[in-house]
Amino acid sequence: MNPIRPLLLAMAGSPTWKRLLTGWSVTHRVVARFVPGETLDEALGAARQLNDAGMMATLNPLGEDVSDPEQAMAATDAYIEILDRVAAEQLDCSISVKLTLLGLDLDADLAAANLERLLSTAAQHGNFVRIDMEASEHVEATLSMSRSLERRFDNFGLVVQSYLRRTTDDIDRLVQAGTPLRVVKGAYKEPEHVAFADKRDVDHNYARILDRLAQDDARRNDVRVAVASHDAALIAHARNLIDELQLDGWEFQMLYGIGRPLQRQLVEDGYSVRIYVSYGPSWYPWFMRRLAERPANIGFFLRHLFD
Numbered sequence: 431m432n433p434i435r436p437l438l439l440a441m442a443g444s445p446t447w448k449r450l451l452t453g454w455s456v457t458h459r460v461v462a463r464f465v466p467g468e469t470l471d472e473a474l475g476a477a478r479q480l481n482d483a484g485m486m487a488t489l490n491p492l493g494e495d496v497s498d499p500e501q502a503m504a505a506t507d508a509y510i511e512i513l514d515r516v517a518a519e520q521l522d523c524s525i526s527v528k529l530t531l532l533g534l535d536l537d538a539d540l541a542a543a544n545l546e547r548l549l550s551t552a553a554q555h556g557n558f559v560r561i562d563m564e565a566s567e568h569v570e571a572t573l574s575m576s577r578s579l580e581r582r583f584d585n586f587g588l589v590v591q592s593y594l595r596r597t598t599d600d601i602d603r604l605v606q607a608g609t610p611l612r613v614v615k616g617a618y619k620e621p622e623h624v625a626f627a628d629k630r631d632v633d634h635n636y637a638r639i640l641d642r643l644a645q646d647d648a649r650r651n652d653v654r655v656a657v658a659s660h661d662a663a664l665i666a667h668a669r670n671l672i673d674e675l676q677l678d679g680w681e682f683q684m685l686y687g688i689g690r691p692l693q694r695q696l697v698e699d700g701y702s703v704r705i706y707v708s709y710g711p712s713w714y715p716w717f718m719r720r721l722a723e724r725p726a727n728i729g730f731f732l733r734h735l736f737d
């Protein structure tokens with residue numbers, strides 16, 4: 431393990447470090463490149479700019495852990511407010527939702543009821559809800575909720591993580607159901623019996639998943655695929671598949687502020703691109719955890735201090 435990682439994780443949870451770093455204007459300048467702000471207005475402004483640059487957006491309000499049903503209801507109301515504002519401002523912008531914020535850890539039925547409320551509002555606005563995939567202990571509950579809702583709603587999609595050993599099996603069923611799928615590598619710390627430890631295996635599995643999603647049955651079932659990665663080799667692989675097989679309904683997704691030249695290039699070359707915009711007052715622990723996941727990013731962030 432990188433020795434800086436525990437330090438960064440400790441800093442993520444430390445009020446003293448939070449006070450020091452959030453009070454420093456340099457931090458704000460660096461963070462602003464990756465988090466457009468703390469408020470919904472700022473996030474909608476970023477979505478507007480992305481739309482103007484030919485890209486779609488998906489908003490991810492950064493939330494604190496939910497510890498009672500009222501907080502889960504409040505989080506649901508906040509997601510609904512985003513959908514209402516996006517509709518009022520006529521933005522090309524979906525939302526990305528975490529089931530734990532809707533109360534999954536408290537009570538799966540509560541989370542399902544909140545999700546239904548959200549999907550109904552999104553349907554009224556003709557919008558789409560992406561259910562982010564969280565750590566592996568939530569995968570089964572997420573898939574089961576999707577199964578119970580797929581007959582009534584067609585405006586939500588799931589995320590599959592290429593680091594998980596189980597994903598290949600999950601995909602076969604998701605393809606039969608025609609579920610829209612975002613493919614990611616996976617962002618959580620998982621034990622080796624659950625997830626591939628070697629990055630090469632994760633990358634290889636990602637390419638295999640894309641190949642699987644380009645097969646005839648997925649195309650027959652109109653599975654919409656979002657290739658969510660900044661990995662140039664995998665993006666090139668996806669581009670080849672899209673071009674050679676004339677795949678419809680595929681899009682690229684990247685995180686706000688990361689890989690901007692690649693984002694622009696894809697738009698210029700005529701592909702659909704959606705940017706995942708995280709925002710909110712809880713940006714500090716989120717930002718520090720992203721750094722901890724990838725301590726190499728410290729250099730990346732520092733380089734961008736001056737451009």
Ligand code: FDA
Nearest residue numbers: 562563589614615616617618658659660661683684685706
């Ligand atoms: P990799 O990590 O191999 O990076 C490839 C290259 O991209 C790097 O060499 C670097 O150049 C650049 N890069 C990548 N990340 C960077 C960073 N943070 N800063 C600077 N440069 C970076 N995960 C999950 O478990 N559940 C989910 O629901 C989602 N949702 C999601 C949505 C979207 C739109 C994206 C882009 C990602 C996610 N993820 C996610 C996160 C995902 O699992 C993964 O952790 C990150 O995308 C990083 O992996 P890459 O595929 O970019 O490859």
